Amino acid sequence: MIKVITGNEAAAYGALLAKPEVVCAYPITPQSRIPEQISEFYAQGLLKGKFVNVESEMAALGYVTGASLAGVRVFTATSSQGLAWMHEGLHWAAGARLPIVMVNVNRPLGAPWNLTCEQTDSLSQRDTGWMQFYCESNQEILDTVIQAYRISESISLPSMVCLDGVYLSYLSETVDIPDQEMVDEYLPAFDPGFRIPGGGWKLYDVFPRDPQGDPHDFMLNRYYLHKRERQCLDRAIECNDLFASMFGRGYPPVEGYRCEDAEAVVVISGSAVGTCRYVVDKMRAGGQKIGMVKIKMFRPFPGSLLRDILRDRGKILVIERDISPGQGGIFCQELRWAMSGERNGKNIYGFIAGLGGADITPGMIERAVQFALESERPVQEAIWLGLPPYEDEDEYDRNTIKV
Numbered sequence: 001m002i003k004v005i006t007g008n009e010a011a012a013y014g015a016l017l018a019k020p021e022v023v024c025a026y027p028i029t030p031q032s033r034i035p036e037q038i039s040e041f042y043a044q045g046l047l048k049g050k051f052v053n054v055e056s057e058m059a060a061l062g063y064v065t066g067a068s069l070a071g072v073r074v075f076t077a078t079s080s081q082g083l084a085w086m087h088e089g090l091h092w093a094a095g096a097r098l099p100i101v102m103v104n105v106n107r108p109l110g111a112p113w114n115l116t117c118e119q120t121d122s123l124s125q126r127d128t129g130w131m132q133f134y135c136e137s138n139q140e141i142l143d144t145v146i147q148a149y150r151i152s153e154s155i156s157l158p159s160m161v162c163l164d165g166v167y168l169s170y171l172s173e174t175v176d177i178p179d180q181e182m183v184d185e186y187l188p189a190f191d192p193g194f195r196i197p198g199g200g201w202k203l204y205d206v207f208p209r210d211p212q213g214d215p216h217d218f219m220l221n222r223y224y225l226h227k228r229e230r231q232c233l234d235r236a237i238e239c240n241d242l243f244a245s246m247f248g249r250g251y252p253p254v255e256g257y258r259c260e261d262a263e264a265v266v267v268i269s270g271s272a273v274g275t276c277r278y279v280v281d282k283m284r285a286g287g288q289k290i291g292m293v294k295i296k297m298f299r300p301f302p303g304s305l306l307r308d309i310l311r312d313r314g315k316i317l318v319i320e321r322d323i324s325p326g327q328g329g330i331f332c333q334e335l336r337w338a339m340s341g342e343r344n345g346k347n348i349y350g351f352i353a354g355l356g357g358a359d360i361t362p363g364m365i366e367r368a369v370q371f372a373l374e375s376e377r378p379v380q381e382a383i384w385l386g387l388p389p390y391e392d393e394d395e396y397d398r399n400t401i402k403v
Contacts, residue, residue, distance in 0.1 A: 001177045007168035008385040010138040011077065011161070011174050012037035014145030017183045017292045018101070019071035021049040027054055029115045030165040031079035031105035038075075049073075057082030068098040069343075071339035073149065075398040079165065080121045081109035089126065094129025095225065099152035099190075100159070101145060102130075103327060105236040106270070106321070107165040108356050115355025116164040119270060120322040123330045124364075129225060130233055131159045132299040136273040138173040140251055143243065145308040146178075147251075150187050150239045155232060164321070165356055167271040179212070186246055206246075214283075229300045236297055253297035254305040258284060262291030264315040264369055267306075267335060271296045272319065279365045286355070290369060295331065301337030310339065315372040316348050319365065319385065322352040328352070349378045351403070353385035360386075364403075371403050 005013070012034050015023065021044075025035035030258050042051040049072075054060050057078045064074035078086060083104050093100050108118040122132060133148060133369040135141045143165050148159035163169060244250025258280055259265055268276045273294045283290040293309055295302070310316055316339075318332040328334060332350030339348065349372045364386050371383070384402045 001176055001179075003175055004051040004172050005138065005175050006033065006139050006170055007138045007163050008033035008105065008170070008174050009037050011163065012041070013175075013177055015045055015075040015101075015103075016144055017142075017178065017180060018075065018149045018187060019048065019073065019189070020075040020101075021072045022052065022064060023047065023049060023076070024052040024054055025077045026091075028057065028079045028082040030107060030169045031051065031077055031103070031170070034077040034103060049064055054389045057085045058089065061086045061093070061100075062368040063077050064100055065089060065093055065098060065281040068093070068100050069096065071190075071192045073153075074100055074199060075102070075197040077103040077105070079105040079198055080109055082127065083121050084109060087128070090125055090130060090337075093158045093220065095223075095277060097156040097228075098158055099149070099156055099192075101148045101152055101161065101398055102143075102158070103145065103161045105165045105169045106162055114356045115165075116263070116273075118355050118357070119162065119164075120164045120320050120330075122160060123322050126299055126330070129229065130299065130308045131236070131297070132159060133159065133161050133297055134269045134295065135161065135163045136251075136294065136296075138269060139175050139249070140167060141168065142177065143247070143249065144251065146183060146187060147215075147236075147239050147243055149190075151232070151236050151243075151286070152326055153190055153192075154239070155228060155235050156380075157228060157232065162270075164271040166377045184302055186243060191357065232300050233297070233305070235304055235397075240289050251296050253295075253302045254309065255294040255296065256399045257294065259291035259293065259309055259313065261289050264295075264312045264317060264372055265293055266365065266369065267290040267295060267310075267316060267318045267331065268320070269298070270321065271329065272321070272354065275360060275362055276365055277367035279301075279362045279369075282362070282368065283366065288369075288376065298331070298334075301334050301338060303334075306335060306338050306394075315349065317349045317351060319351045319353050319360065319368060320325070323352050323355060323361070323382070326346065332381075347377060349383060350381060351383050351385040355380040356385060367403050368391055
């Protein structure tokens, strides 16, 4: 079935097709349409599971955590301040190995107040143990929600499916909604293996624990969590390959585009990927050897895949909608770490753009590429792309590169 729907609605359809037994979410701009749409599915009898209204985002995560502990498939969604409020529970869900799937609609964290788009909210949760997937289009949102269940349930870790606020959440695109029978074939009913015969359940417990809280038990738990995280990339590739063979479309953790002979490669994620594809094609048509790498999976970070694509490339530009104040872009930090054995961060340019919902335009991406090609090396951690003019510059401002 083909429908023109928003990114929020695509996420809701993906959840519906996955047949969760418990759905719990609290509305927050620009995510609110997801629980609204799911509540409509529930009222229409399309969602056979239980839909629960709660009083906060923390309560939403707590409710699905309890349901997941009892052995059922669950779904929730949030954004920005709501995700920050869930922070404690995010650590718990990963530490308990719960295959929760959550959609996060990327929006800045206050202050100042902003209701549009920025990826710092989810990236600031990168050390909680959740897998993170960033989507380019509304079709990818729906498909990634379905894939996330198969990945999470196969490895017993939670997944966060991220989509850009406003640019995807509110805008409508043509989306192919697959048949339920095909989804059921790809994603069988959840069987966690710890249900008690006769219809009851027992709470999930990964390891026997010393009631006194033996630190060695905790350290062993974290060792196994780290070991399992290291297996996530292979599992994501397997699940995506199966999805592509069944549905005719797929989304690898890392995608290279026209990189084979590229003298400069733009590394990018989220809704700006489509804009960057256009720029690459335009500059290629003008005789410039430009490529692009799309990062879909951020956690665990796909360093080996990025090294395979970028190892012999010339200039590398990371353009991202986030900032770690005083450090620079988070994607760029991770990429420099991944490439440290190859080039020690040399010729990796970090551009900060699109914060607070500002546009990332084709012209901005072209200016970034030209800047990198014409400069010998990056001279600062963060190069500001599209920063608006302002008064009262001090010495730091005058010495900071703004493209």
